[in-house]
Structure formats: structure tokens, C-alpha cells
Amino acid sequence: MIRWVWAFLDRPAARFDECVGFWSTITGTAPSERRGAEREFLTLLPDPALFAAAGIKMQAVTGLGGVHLDFDVEDIPSSVRYALDLGADLVANHPGYAVLRSPYGQLFCFTPAGPEKSHPAPALAGPDGALSRLDQVCLDIGAADYYDESRFWTTLTGWDQSEASLPEFSRLRPKEPQPVQFLLQRLGEDRPTTAHIDLACSDTAATAAWHQSLGATLVERRTHWIVMSDPAGAPYCLTSRDPHGH
Structure with a gap:
């Protein structure tokens, strides 16, 4: 477990x-x-x-x-x-x-496993008050591998799988409080599975501007999320999900 x-x-x-x-x-x-x-x-x-x-x-x-x-x-x-x-x-x-x-x-x-953990950290307020929280790891899975790889992670974790709002995504949510949940993304190409970080944000644009002031780069604006890269060039996303986790 x-x-x-x-x-x-x-x-x-x-x-x-x-x-x-x-x-x-x-x-x-x-x-x-x-x-x-x-x-x-x-x-x-x-x-x-x-x-x-x-x-x-x-x-x-x-x-x-x-x-x-x-x-x-x-x-x-x-x-x-x-x-x-x-x-x-x-x-x-x-x-x-x-x-x-x-x-x-x-x-x-x-x-x-060490001592029993308490609850995960809450959302953080940025300089302008916009809230954000690192609460999700997105597993980017090649199209041909998606079914088998998704089944592997669902069985390994024992977490609850549910469909997301877009057909290329599904979610794995833990039954008990954990620092992160998983988003499973079906890519439009075949390649090995990788992962990136997602942050839930009350205001993605404000959070992106704050991150840029700290050395991040804005890569792409999408309807429900913004793709960023950190100071080492590693991609991550700012999403419009509730940073309180509701």
C-alpha cells in the first residue's frame, strides 16, 4: 500500500x-x-x-x-x-x-514509509494574491501505449480513475490525502512515457507573470492552461483547476 x-x-x-x-x-x-x-x-x-x-x-x-x-x-x-x-x-x-x-x-x-504524514501543504498566495498549488503530476503517454500504461498506474496505485473534461485525459485520485494526484494524458505521437508538473491556479495569467519574473518562460497559452518552462527549461503547466483541491 x-x-x-x-x-x-x-x-x-x-x-x-x-x-x-x-x-x-x-x-x-x-x-x-x-x-x-x-x-x-x-x-x-x-x-x-x-x-x-x-x-x-x-x-x-x-x-x-x-x-x-x-x-x-x-x-x-x-x-x-x-x-x-x-x-x-x-x-x-x-x-x-x-x-x-x-x-x-x-x-x-x-x-x-516513515512516520504517518499530516495533510499536504495548502495553496500559496502570490504577490498579487493569486493562489496556486503544485498538486498534480501529469504522465504523458504515447498514443499506442495509453491503454496498457494507464492500466499499470491505476492498478499499481489502487487509486480511483475517472474521465477528465477532454477525451485525451483521465485522472487518478488517491483515496486518502496525498500531495499530488495524477493526470494521464494520451499524446498524439508514440514515444516513451514522461512526466511533468501541473499547478492549480486561481488566476493562470497572474501566476504566469509572477513565474516569469522569477526566471520561468511562457511557452504557450491554451484555453484551460498555460505551458511554462522553468529556469532549466523543464516544462510544467499552470491550470485553471481549483488550487484548494475542490
Whole structure:
């Protein structure tokens, strides 16, 4: 059983400090002390006054980076076996955690469950009062792989799947409070599954302007969302969903 889900932002080592500053600012968090053999990992910590649990981690990597998922579980070996039975591949077994790949290419990890978590962090008010919250990971799935890959994530998580407002999307919502839900997107091309971050916003235009002032780039305006890229060029979206999660 998945106890907690982490959105893990992998960013190029050369731009890592800049990205940490950007993501900590737009999520209202503070970076933890770095850890790991090369001090490559950190957690973005909510304000202690909120009594909220962290849900975002970052890693300095070689290459362009991206987004992966960490699942806190009670029993890593049995979780690995279950994922393998569903079609995942084992990438690496490290002391204390395992790295896997979904049937069509998305990396994720099983990590040990710690103390029971409290509620996720609430929405953050930007400089002009517009609210936003990082609350969703979008899995971008190749057209030919969509059915099998969607079934993999639905079964692995045990979350509730529902159709979204557009036919190329569906949602996976956790049964208990988690930092993020999943949006499954059927792409118009065939390629390995990847992931990007979505933020729910009360005012996408205002939030985009704030993010641009912090070093992000506006890529494309769509009807219900804005495509952005962070200071390292990683794509993410600002959506018009309710940042309160209703």
C-alpha cells in the first residue's frame, strides 16, 4: 500500500541552485540540507506553522533531468514484486530503496514509509494574491501505449480513475490525502512515457507573470492552461483547476 507520494524534480546540476530557488519560491517552501554522496538530494519543506507534510523533492542530475515519482511503502521487496508482475522493470536495487521503470518508460522509486504524514501543504498566495498549488503530476503517454500504461498506474496505485473534461485525459485520485494526484494524458505521437508538473491556479495569467519574473518562460497559452518552462527549461503547466483541491 502506498503511504505517501513524492513529486521528484530532477534538474541539471549546472542549473540546480537556480531551480531550487525558483521551485521553493513558487511553492512557499524552504530547501532542506542537502544529502547524498554528492549532496545531490534535498526536500522542499513547507512553513512549519502550517503543520503540513512535504511532498516535493529535488535531485541534481547529469543531462536534462525531468520528473520522477517516489512512493513510500511499508514493504519495498513485496512492492517491487507487485510492480514487476504488472509489467515494470527493475532498474536498480539500492540499500533502502528501489528504482523501477513503468512498462513504457517512466521512472519511479519505492522508498521506506516513515512516520504517518499530516495533510499536504495548502495553496500559496502570490504577490498579487493569486493562489496556486503544485498538486498534480501529469504522465504523458504515447498514443499506442495509453491503454496498457494507464492500466499499470491505476492498478499499481489502487487509486480511483475517472474521465477528465477532454477525451485525451483521465485522472487518478488517491483515496486518502496525498500531495499530488495524477493526470494521464494520451499524446498524439508514440514515444516513451514522461512526466511533468501541473499547478492549480486561481488566476493562470497572474501566476504566469509572477513565474516569469522569477526566471520561468511562457511557452504557450491554451484555453484551460498555460505551458511554462522553468529556469532549466523543464516544462510544467499552470491550470485553471481549483488550487484548494475542490
